[in-house]
Amino acid sequence: MPDLQRPYLQSYPNGEGYFGRFGGNHYPPELRPALEELASSYQELHQTPEFQRALNNARVGLQGRPTPIHYLENLSKQVGGAQIFIKREDLNHTGAHKINHCVGFALLAKKMGKKKLIAETGAGQHGVALATAAAYFGLECEVHMGEVDIAKQSSNVGRMQLLGAHVVSATTGQSALKEASDSAFNAYLEQHAHALYAIGSAIGPHPFPMIVRDFQGVVGREAREQFMSLTNGSLPEHVVACVAGGSNAMGMYSGFIDDPEVVLHAVEPLGKSDELDQHAATLSYGRLGTLHGARSIVLQRDDGTPASVSSVASGLAYPGVGPEIAMLHEADRISISAVSDKEAIRTFFRMAKLEGIIIALESAHALAFAIRLASQCLSSERILVNLSGRGDKDVDYVLENYGTDASATLS
Template sequence: MTTPFAPMPDAQGYFGPYGGQLVPPFLKQAMDDIGKAYAEITQRADFQQELRELQTDYVGRPSPIFHARRLSQQLGGAQIHLKREDLNHTGAHKINHCLGEALLARFMNKTKVIAETGAGQHGVALATACALVGIPCEIHMGQVDIEKEHPNVTKMRILGATLVPVTRGAATLKEAVDNAFEEYLKDPTNYFYAIGSVVGPHPFPMMVRDFQSIVGREAREQFLGKHGKLPDYAAACVGGGSNAMGLFTAFLEDESVKLVGVEPAGEGTDKPGRHAATLTMGKPGEIHGMKCYVLEDAPGVPAAVHSIASGLDYPGIGPQHSYLKDIGRVQYEVADDKETLDAYMRLSRVEGIVPALESAHAVAWAMRVAPGLGKEVNILVNLSGRGDKDADYVAHKLGL
């Protein structure tokens, strides 16, 4: 019997009614060229071997799963387990797709790789991958995020990336995406736009998901091998949605595993412009070359968004997430700024693991629900990044 999950996407890049390739005709050809190259190059033995070797010897895969015993014991309910993507080289899951995209750009003989970044983790990972493969890298980042995520800005510059500050609008992630895409349009034949999440026109939501799916494949095998069963819940934070799709993909057809995406409620979902809970509060629309759920002030006008985590403040969402919400396969919840900060500090002080503020949203949800679940219940959280990038900001905010 055909499942709702295969094939995804279809030949036109749609996940149900979401996705697609909503771009001008001249750009459609460039997108199609990338899709064709992706389909061909990623099947080549030399590409696969080089990527596997880099995943092992450069990134440090597989990342382990850690049982947060002390935290679980303190909460008095379900057992919380962490997929430690924070231990990857560059400190987050972003390196998984950045290596794939940089290698693809090199195989396609591109002359420059362009990208946006919010929290800076995608920027650092891409600058790292481009240094490794020898391609110039240009990163567009909102001025607000540059000031908030200074350690990552410094790393990008050390790695040789050209950093382009974006000062228009809210000067955060959406504006960085707009700016980077405009630069890419100047020469799509020679430039490669390395999108940092499962968003944008086809084939990018598919490509980034595929490169990130190693997270879920590892986690499924590791958990099954260690516990003889699958986790009861698999949870991840959701902004654009790459780390969540990386985890969820391996479990989509395991009906026993409840999948939970945790969006940023910011200062409250009842405060327009002060949250980024796209799937919770948005509606179907169009943004950045795709159909998906969008937070809008008016049709075609994206709303202002906010999250304490720079990597989550995006008014759109990956099209596959939009589809998974509609069919009910993934449950989308929210965590606000306050409980995210609490989760950041508690995981740091109870387990000695400082999580990224993005990842702390998923930890916050797990902490909230664990006490109401039995001790035999297992929650697997994708700890998508480490929090040293956020340490100065958090310390200032909490007066530490």
């Protein structure tokens, strides 16, 4: 079991891109020069005053940062126990945390002389964010999306196209997030001379997990300062985020990871049941493997091929997890829980009717667990949840499948 070093963010990953035994670069040799160019360019550019000024200008003017922390007074009173706070990443322009690293990648591509951004998307939030960043910085954009998700998230597809992106349908396998990632990686392999892959989460070969975590770190830095300001210098007892690849989670965790008194919770999608192919709870049921160029924990069949996955939240339907999340799990730094589709849907309705906030189905997993946790805690304890996205994209799907009242359709 790894013994985490401090200061954490300066210690991981190592020079070869490993987080403990996870990570590295297990991608085709022909792409190694492009990944090495990306790593060296990032290290050279991202801390320069010029880069930081341009990034901050985009953060403030385009994104609308900083996003606030909000106390869920109505929900907390109804649930009892701990007080529940949320970091409002849903208030970012484009509606989710994804734009935090999309703006960073777009600026990096511009500085590297690249002309195009390539990426995958599941729920479409990353695709919309990347198309927005590409338009802002004057770059071409190509987004790969599973055929199933294109049908489910048609409003986000329209937004991407309106912003000038070319949307490529991935039609193999389950036609979902994994297949979109496969398709995008292949496109990058062919176009890396003039394009940069702006990966959608903290996954993939080095240096992608590190870059995504660093750009998403703005969430944790803001959250820590804001929470301490609200509570006269105190930290939350619990920090909660939903987890698939890990971009929103690592962004939030980074602000508290060196504080052992703060319990970090990762909430996975249990989907329809705990049977293989019926969920996407990788940390709970996966094992060591390689997926999309990195060693990590992967949901697998007996022959080692990735399992099919299921989740009501398209952005969580992924058979792997980022290598940094895998290391933190192995080191017992994060606590793992899982939330079913039904529990997430109930929370989606509950937040809308009780707090006036329509949340993303991905975020509903994190809030559902926070509600469960709060009821088991003392009233003096505080839970901080990363509300990673808003639910506009999910409204049509939820209404079509569940109506306007979850209690009438969910037993």
